[in-house]
Amino acid sequence: xxxVTQSPxxxxxxxxxxxxxxxxxxxxxxxxxxxxQALGQGPQFIFQYYEEEERQRGNFPDRFSGHxxxxxxxxxxxxxLLLGDSALYLCASSLWTNGYTxxxxxxxxxx
Amino acid sequence: xxxxxxxxxxxxxxxxxxxxxxxAYENTAFDYFPxxxxxxxxxxxxxxxxxxxxSEKKEGRFTISFNKSAKQFSLHIMDSQPGDSATYFCAAxxxxxxxRLTFGEGTQLTVNP
Numbered sequence: 001x002x003x004v005t006q007s008p009x010x011x012x013x014x015x016x017x018x019x020x021x022x023x024x025x026x027x028x029x030x031x032x033x034x035x036x037q038a039l040g041q042g043p044q045f046i047f048q049y050y051e052e053e054e055r056q057r058g059n060f061p062d063r064f065s066g067h068x069x070x071x072x073x074x075x076x077x078x079x080x081l082l083l084g085d086s087a088l089y090l091c092a093s094s095l096w097t098n099g100y101t102x103x104x105x106x107x108x109x110x111x
Numbered sequence: 112x113x114x115x116x117x118x119x120x121x122x123x124x125x126x127x128x129x130x131x132x133x134x135a136y137e138n139t140a141f142d143y144f145p146x147x148x149x150x151x152x153x154x155x156x157x158x159x160x161x162x163x164x165x166s167e168k169k170e171g172r173f174t175i176s177f178n179k180s181a182k183q184f185s186l187h188i189m190d191s192q193p194g195d196s197a198t199y200f201c202a203a204x205x206x207x208x209x210x211r212l213t214f215g216e217g218t219q220l221t222v223n224p
Contacts, residue, residue, distance in 0.1 A: 004154070031209055033211065035212075040217070041216055041217065042115075042117075042200050042202075042214030042215050042216050042217050043155065043200070043212070043214050044214070045211045045212065045213070048211060056210075056211050058211065090154050090155070092154075094209040095209060099145065099157050099160065099209065100157065100209065100212070101157075102147075102154030102155050102156065103154050104152065104153050104154050105153075105154050
């Protein structure tokens with residue numbers, strides 16, 4: 001049973017660059033949410049996609065953008081990377097009335 | 112703006128003991144309160160969840176106690192085992208369980224053999 005799949009698992013980028021992270025939801029799930037987890041902290045909600053539209057957004061700048069494809073997979077894009085963007089980025093999928101299933105995340109390091 | 116506060120930050124318990132982690136929330140619109148367990152290198156996994164219409168929910172060794180008037184809820188792990196050593200997060204959301212979650216800061220639990 002394939003859960004939530006995220007790629008890549010690790011990534012190192014230089015400040016100012018752009019990055020794209022990818023997520024394949026659990027089979028049967030139609031909603032994808034993205035969270036940022038800084039070291040030693042709880043995950044922070046970035047945004048949620050449903051039916052290819054951004055449905056909810058957390059307190060993140062416009063440098064953070066996303067997309068959901070017809071097969072429910074999703075991408076998270078971050079432009080003009082800052083050192084403070086270094087974190088574990090978690091993708092979670094769900095059906096609207098059911099709880100989340102989280103992926104193992106992408107560890108992004110900005111140098 | 113921290114809407115869910117979690118304590119303690121870290122907790123060390125002996126095998127067989129009881130682990131207790133507490134959370135307090137501010138937003139009275141929250142109506143879904145899950146607890147997540149996270150191992151190093153993994154994403155959070157749902158452990159147990161409660162809605163405010165009940166004061167307690169038990170699943171195996173894990174119990175959530177909920178105090179709506181105090182806006183507090185806690186996780187109790189009975190007969191703690193070394194395999195329970197992980198980081199635990201409380202969270203809250205409003206509406207369905209698929210809504211955005213607001214997480215606490217986490218508690219790193221170590222269960223000594």
